[in-house]
Amino acid sequence: MIQGTAGTKFLLMLLFLVLLIVPHAPFMNSYLLYILDLIYISVLVALGLNLLAGYAGQISIGHAAFYALGAYSSAILQAQLGLPFLLTMVLAASFTAVVGYMVGLPAIRLHGLFLAMATLAFGRVVEELLVIPLLEPLTHGADGMPVPVAKLGPMVLKSDTWAFYYLCLVLATVMTWLAVNIVNSRTGRAFIALRESEIAAQTSGIDLAKYKTIAFALSAFYTGLAGALYAQAVTFIAPDGFTIFLSVKFLAVIIIGGMGSILGSVLGAITLAVLPELFAKLPGEWGAPMIFYGGALILVIMFMPQGMAGWVNALRYRLALRRLQSAPQLAPSARDAVAD
Amino acid sequence: MFLQQVVGGLATGSIYALVALGFILIFKATDVVNFAQGELMMVSTFFAKTMIDRLHPADVWMWLAVVLLTIGFAALFGVVLERLIIRPLMHAPVFSIVIATIGLSTLLIGLSGGVVWDWDTYPGKSPFSNKPVSLGGIVVTPLDMGIVGITLGLILLLTLFFKFTKLGIAMRATQQNQQTATLMGINVKGIFAGTWALSAVISGVAGFLAAPIIFIDTNMGYVVLKGFAGAVLGGWGSIPGAIVGGMALGVMENLATVYVWPQIKHMAAFLVILLVLLCKPDGLLGFTVKKV
Numbered sequence: 215m216i217q218g219t220a221g222t223k224f225l226l227m228l229l230f231l232v233l234l235i236v237p238h239a240p241f242m243n244s245y246l247l248y249i250l251d252l253i254y255i256s257v258l259v260a261l262g263l264n265l266l267a268g269y270a271g272q273i274s275i276g277h278a279a280f281y282a283l284g285a286y287s288s289a290i291l292q293a294q295l296g297l298p299f300l301l302t303m304v305l306a307a308s309f310t311a312v313v314g315y316m317v318g319l320p321a322i323r324l325h326g327l328f329l330a331m332a333t334l335a336f337g338r339v340v341e342e343l344l345v346i347p348l349l350e351p352l353t354h355g356a357d358g359m360p361v362p363v364a365k366l367g368p369m370v371l372k373s374d375t376w377a378f379y380y381l382c383l384v385l386a387t388v389m390t391w392l393a394v395n396i397v398n399s400r401t402g403r404a405f406i407a408l409r410e411s412e413i414a415a416q417t418s419g420i421d422l423a424k425y426k427t428i429a430f431a432l433s434a435f436y437t438g439l440a441g442a443l444y445a446q447a448v449t450f451i452a453p454d455g456f457t458i459f460l461s462v463k464f465l466a467v468i469i470i471g472g473m474g475s476i477l478g479s480v481l482g483a484i485t486l487a488v489l490p491e492l493f494a495k496l497p498g499e500w501g502a503p504m505i506f507y508g509g510a511l512i513l514v515i516m517f518m519p520q521g522m523a524g525w526v527n528a529l530r531y532r533l534a535l536r537r538l539q540s541a542p543q544l545a546p547s548a549r550d551a552v553a554d
Numbered sequence: 555m556f557l558q559q560v561v562g563g564l565a566t567g568s569i570y571a572l573v574a575l576g577f578i579l580i581f582k583a584t585d586v587v588n589f590a591q592g593e594l595m596m597v598s599t600f601f602a603k604t605m606i607d608r609l610h611p612a613d614v615w616m617w618l619a620v621v622l623l624t625i626g627f628a629a630l631f632g633v634v635l636e637r638l639i640i641r642p643l644m645h646a647p648v649f650s651i652v653i654a655t656i657g658l659s660t661l662l663i664g665l666s667g668g669v670v671w672d673w674d675t676y677p678g679k680s681p682f683s684n685k686p687v688s689l690g691g692i693v694v695t696p697l698d699m700g701i702v703g704i705t706l707g708l709i710l711l712l713t714l715f716f717k718f719t720k721l722g723i724a725m726r727a728t729q730q731n732q733q734t735a736t737l738m739g740i741n742v743k744g745i746f747a748g749t750w751a752l753s754a755v756i757s758g759v760a761g762f763l764a765a766p767i768i769f770i771d772t773n774m775g776y777v778v779l780k781g782f783a784g785a786v787l788g789g790w791g792s793i794p795g796a797i798v799g800g801m802a803l804g805v806m807e808n809l810a811t812v813y814v815w816p817q818i819k820h821m822a823a824f825l826v827i828l829l830v831l832l833c834k835p836d837g838l839l840g841f842t843v844k845k846v
Binding site for chain 2: 271332503504516
């Protein structure tokens with residue numbers, strides 16, 4: 215991996231500035247703003263899932279459930295207790311993280327694919343819970359529930375307001391920065407170690423159960439936070455929006471973007487954000503989204519397993535190599551660093 | 555009442571057992587949990603439905619023809635999928651193969667609903683009647699008896715196949731150790747394809763049997779989750795465990811509906827997974843497979 219240079223840092227700053235100014239651009243309208251909000255939300259989910267699947271190596275096919283828990287718990291707290299959104303958002307994400315921790319608990323006994331199956335089962339249980347009559351006063355069952363309009367001081371937090379856009383932008387940026395730091399920390403290295411070989415990781419003193427549950431809780435936190443924001447953006451949530459197919463879409467985002475790559479999470483989220491709008495134009499009975507996402511998962515895994523992040527890394531590698539060739543007097547240690 | 559529920563649960567339990575068996579066969583041979591197992595079943599069941607609609611089977615021989623056509627189709631389908639998707643990934647990490655099967659499951663639902671068939675729900679037809687008969691105070695339908703009977707027959711056939719045929723023994727050898735099996739002159743790639751075919755056939759039969767109970771639609775593959783729960787309950791990786799666990803789960807679901815809470819029926823399976831995984835991960839039969 216080539217470390218971020220001054221050049222990339224400059225580019226990132228520039229990008230952030232552009233994103234700060236963009237809602238005030240003359241071509242901007244409320245629909246475009248809504249799409250941008252969804253991209254930031256999708257980045258959060260992708261980061262969460264990538265920390266779990268891409269770094270810690272635990273496949274989850276139940277992430278729609280965490281998303282639903284975030285969305286519902288935030289909306290219910292607002293509707294029932296009248297709490298402000300910034301608080302319910304944090305509470306919802308924390309609650310989802312606790313649930314994620316509990317879902318990760320069987321990890322103490324399980325390895326590999328069992329856990330994936332357990333997440334699938336978890337997803338189904340949450341789907342059923344959302345429509346269970348016992349909870350209907352809170353969730354409104356299969357009819358779905360309207361999400362209360364949130365306010366931050368005098369500003370309304372809706373998908374077409376600048377306030378909400380900046381909230382999403384700041385959260386996406388902070389959480390990306392956080393993810394980069396987690397990945398480069400002791401915890402992140404433990405994740406990667408247990409992904410590569412559980413036995414080898416254990417041999418080097420990594421507590422598998424601890425780090426798997428941490429990975430689940432962390433991933434659920436990201437996804438729950440995204441769910442809370444999503445509820446605000448769409449203003450209405452219903453159980454049929456949180457099916458297993460949504461979990462498959464989340465997986466597609468990180469597979470297409472690049473497993474085990476923060477950059478990949480962001481690229482995947484951006485690439486796939488516009489698709490729902492395209493598919494909405496096709497007749498529903500064609501089943502185009504399912505064919506696309508299913509086919510994409512298979513083809514990407516077969517032919518470009520590193521996803522889009524793989525292209526970027528290849529490009530950076532080639533650029534660095536060219537720079538080396540034009541400067542042959544460079545010390546050998548620098549050459550090794552690039553080839554690493 | 556209690557016995558009635560137990561007998562009623564055995565029929566659904568048989569289907570879970572067959573589905574679990576399909577899972578376990580692929581898992582044991584290739585170390586892959588096939589997330590598209592339910593969709594293998596769904597596609598075969600749709601195929602059977604199309605055949606029934608075309609042929610209008612009336613007598614035993616026509617039904618037999620439909621069943622054989624479905625089995626042939628399922629086997630071919632399994633081989634084609636293995637050849638197109640799984641074999642190119644043979645040397646990829648298991649993780650990648652699992653992702654591919656998740657993609658495959660979604661793709662098959664999309665193609666079945668959007669291109670080949672449609673999104674409607676159809677009642678399944680069966681050669682067995684649905685009229686209840688009383689047997690010593692317990693009410694059963696010939697359909698339930700047929701499902702249990704065919705399942706037991708199929709399991710017997712499979713046992714004989716694995717014990718006494720050359721192919722069956724080669725499959726078991728491959729399950730134990732691929733390298734040694736290769737050294738013994740077994741065509742491991744062929745065995746993989748064969749395993750997929752066998753697993754698809756079992757799922758196809760399960761779907762064919764299940765259709766009158768659970769209806770035919772593109773979402774019917776979800777029943778596989780119950781099969782998985784059954785396999786976990788019985789002891790993951792063990793063939794007898796899959797059968798016992800599947801049957802037990804069917805019975806438990808029925809009992810829970812009556813004695814605990816009616817709405818728990820669809821959640822019971824998943825609660826069972828979580829409970830078993832937490833309390834007794836080896837399952838009822840306490841049997842774990844450790845591969846080296």
